[in-house]
Amino acid sequence: MIKAGFIIALFAALVTGLPVKAVEPNEILKDPVLEQRARALSKDLRCLVCQNQSIDDSDADLARDLRVVVRDRLKAGDSDKQVMAFVVARYGEFVLLKPPVNARTSLLWGGPALVLLFGAIGLVLWFRRRSSATAEGLSADEEKRLAALLDDNAASGETDR
Amino acid sequence: MTANLRLSYFLPVVIVLVLAAIFWSYLGEIKDGKSIQDLPSALIDKPAPVFKLPGITASDKGFDSTVLKQGKVTLVNVWASWCAPCRVEHPRMMQLAREGVAIYGINYKDTPEAAKGFLAELGNPYKTVGADRTGKVSIDWGVYGYPETFVVDTKGHIRYRHVGPIMAQDLTDKIRPLIKALSK
Numbered sequence: 001m002i003k004a005g006f007i008i009a010l011f012a013a014l015v016t017g018l019p020v021k022a023v024e025p026n027e028i029l030k031d032p033v034l035e036q037r038a039r040a041l042s043k044d045l046r047c048l049v050c051q052n053q054s055i056d057d058s059d060a061d062l063a064r065d066l067r068v069v070v071r072d073r074l075k076a077g078d079s080d081k082q083v084m085a086f087v088v089a090r091y092g093e094f095v096l097l098k099p100p101v102n103a104r105t106s107l108l109w110g111g112p113a114l115v116l117l118f119g120a121i122g123l124v125l126w127f128r129r130r131s132s133a134t135a136e137g138l139s140a141d142e143e144k145r146l147a148a149l150l151d152d153n154a155a156s157g158e159t160d161r
Numbered sequence: 162m163t164a165n166l167r168l169s170y171f172l173p174v175v176i177v178l179v180l181a182a183i184f185w186s187y188l189g190e191i192k193d194g195k196s197i198q199d200l201p202s203a204l205i206d207k208p209a210p211v212f213k214l215p216g217i218t219a220s221d222k223g224f225d226s227t228v229l230k231q232g233k234v235t236l237v238n239v240w241a242s243w244c245a246p247c248r249v250e251h252p253r254m255m256q257l258a259r260e261g262v263a264i265y266g267i268n269y270k271d272t273p274e275a276a277k278g279f280l281a282e283l284g285n286p287y288k289t290v291g292a293d294r295t296g297k298v299s300i301d302w303g304v305y306g307y308p309e310t311f312v313v314d315t316k317g318h319i320r321y322r323h324v325g326p327i328m329a330q331d332l333t334d335k336i337r338p339l340i341k342a343l344s345k
Contacts, residue, residue: 048305065296090303092203
């Protein structure tokens with residue numbers, strides 16, 4: 001009986017358990033609203049040491065320091081935008097996991113649309129060529145040549161036999 | 162029809178050539194010792210951050226950002242005793258100091274004893290060392306790897322950032338020429 005209970009408890013813990021986050025207890029702000037904002041912002045900031053993780057996910061020393069900086073700025077009364085601007089001013093736009101839309105990132109954001117456009121153009125050209133090939137049919141001259149060839153073939157076939 | 166056909170024949174060749182050119186340029190950068198992990202500093206050509214750092218121990222002098230605006234080209238080197246590449250780089254710092262370059266050290270997240278031991282063992286190339294125990298000032302400089310070295314011009318603007326240890330070639334190729342050019 002104890003065993004069954006243990007397994008149920010273990011299963012429940014596995015199903016409902018929250019994923020372990022890098023944020024340490026002493027970093028968490030007392031104000032839950034501010035903490036919520038800090039978490040949301042941290043998810044969009046790149047950890048510069050382990051470059052494909054957010055600072056919210058990373059255990060790196062610098063990520064921890066940046067989480068604290070984000071929280072310090074929020075406590076000082078900064079808006080979300082101001083906090084992001086503060087970090088970008090120091091580390092550049094690369095620190096944003098979601099790149100902003102501007103002239104430098106136009107190819108990045110417009111790339112998929114361009115690929116779609118080229119694909120569509122290619123598809124239209126392909127269909128056009130196919131339909132024009134079937135619609136043309138044979139000219140009178142070609143019909144005559146074909147008939148002659150078939151006749152020839154039939155005749156030679158008979159003599160061969 | 163035939164024009165179309167020709168185009169579709171050559172398009173793959175054109176794509177391959179364009180890609181080859183892009184890859185070739187990246188290969189060149191790698192050969193020049195550049196890594197994709199070397200990020201451009203957001204502070205290039207901007208004024209150095211305003212800060213004030215205490216010395217390694219209470220009896221040591223620290224420094225603040227005003228020393229970077231005294232009409233001389235300066236180097237700011239972020240280092241720590243626990244950072245192995247800093248040890249590798251150290252002889253070049255000594256070399257520059259002997260050549261008369263003003264180098265200010267930011268001692269990143271170190272203990273006073275370890276920092277002192279490092280300088281006592283290997284020599285002290287720094288005019289002054291400021292201790293950044295929380296790492297906050299280093300964040301203001303946009304530091305993410307250690308060591309990092311900044312070249313600051315006569316007006317206190319950051320002109321160049323080097324991530325990782327400075328090797329002999331970096332001195333001859335970049336640091337020395339830049340200091341010379343900025344000193345004019």
